[in-house]
Amino acid sequence: MEDQAETRAPATVRRRLYAIRKAYLLLGLADPTHDEEINLAFRRIRRRKAVRPKQAKGLTRDYLDRFLETEPDTPWGWRNRAMLSLGYELLARRSELVALRSDDLEPRTDGTLRVLIRRSKSDPFGQGRLAFTSEQTAQLVRHWLDWRGPEIGWLFCPIYRGKAVNRDLGTTTVKRLVKNAARRVGLDPADIDAFSGHSMRVGAAQDLLAKGLDTAAIMRAGGWKSVDVLARYLENANHNVWR
Numbered sequence: 001m002e003d004q005a006e007t008r009a010p011a012t013v014r015r016r017l018y019a020i021r022k023a024y025l026l027l028g029l030a031d032p033t034h035d036e037e038i039n040l041a042f043r044r045i046r047r048r049k050a051v052r053p054k055q056a057k058g059l060t061r062d063y064l065d066r067f068l069e070t071e072p073d074t075p076w077g078w079r080n081r082a083m084l085s086l087g088y089e090l091l092a093r094r095s096e097l098v099a100l101r102s103d104d105l106e107p108r109t110d111g112t113l114r115v116l117i118r119r120s121k122s123d124p125f126g127q128g129r130l131a132f133t134s135e136q137t138a139q140l141v142r143h144w145l146d147w148r149g150p151e152i153g154w155l156f157c158p159i160y161r162g163k164a165v166n167r168d169l170g171t172t173t174v175k176r177l178v179k180n181a182a183r184r185v186g187l188d189p190a191d192i193d194a195f196s197g198h199s200m201r202v203g204a205a206q207d208l209l210a211k212g213l214d215t216a217a218i219m220r221a222g223g224w225k226s227v228d229v230l231a232r233y234l235e236n237a238n239h240n241v242w243r
Helices: 010-026 036-048 061-070 075-089 094-099 135-148 171-184 189-194 199-210 215-222 227-234
Strands: 105-107 113-117 129-132
Touching (some): 061 199, 075 135, 075 171, 075 199, 094 171, 113 135, 171 189, 199 215, 199 227, 215 227
Antiparallel strands (some): 105 113
16 A cells, blocks of 8 residues: 555545445455554555645635626626526535536525535435525526526536537536636636636635634535535635734
8 A cells, every 4th residue: 555655645545445445345345444554554654745635726705706797798608607606605516516407496585596405525315405695696597597598407508509508517617617717807827727616615615704604604504514624625714813
C-alpha cells in the first residue's frame, strides 16, 4: 500500500483500500484491511504526505449577482440564470441540480418555490430533502420554463439549434457555466480556475455563516451529515469573529 503513496494522494489510497474491503465483503471472505499493520501503514502515508483538501472558491451572493447580470437575454441565458440562482439557494451539489425534474418544484402562494431534492451523495436511499427559493429565483425559473415548454420532464435541459432537447444535462455543464460567467465579469485567471461546479454550494454556506446562522441550521439547509465537511466549506468565509 505504501508504494501507492509515492504517486497517489492519501485520499486515493484510502478509496482503493475501501474498494478492496468491499470486494472481500461481497465474496464473503475475511476482511484483511482491518489488520493493524494496514492501519499503521495508512497513518504513515498521511503523516508523510500531509495535504490540505482543495476547496472550491465560494460563489457568494456578490459573485452571483454579477454573474446573473452578464447572462445574455437568450434561452441559454434564461436557463443559466435559473440554474445559477437555484443552485445557490438550494445549496445544491451539481449532480443534484442537473437531476431535478419539473415535478420536483411546487409553487407556493407567496410566489416562491418548494423544491424536493430526491437523492444526493449523502442520501443514497432517496429520503430526499426540502429546500425553498426566493421570489426572485422562482421568477427566473418560471421564465425559463415558459420558454422550455411543458413537454420536457427535466427541469434543465440542453438547447440545440434554438430548441429544448428532452434529456438531462451533464454535471460538467454546471462547472462550465460558472467558469464562463467568471470570465465574462473579468475575474483574475486564478480566481476563475478556483471556481467549480461546487462553488454555489460553498458560497451559499459561507453567506449563511456571515448572516449569523449556526452550524446546525446550515447543515439542515445543505443536507450535510458531517460537521467536518461543512467546516472545510466555511474555512474561507468572510467572517471575522473579532470584528
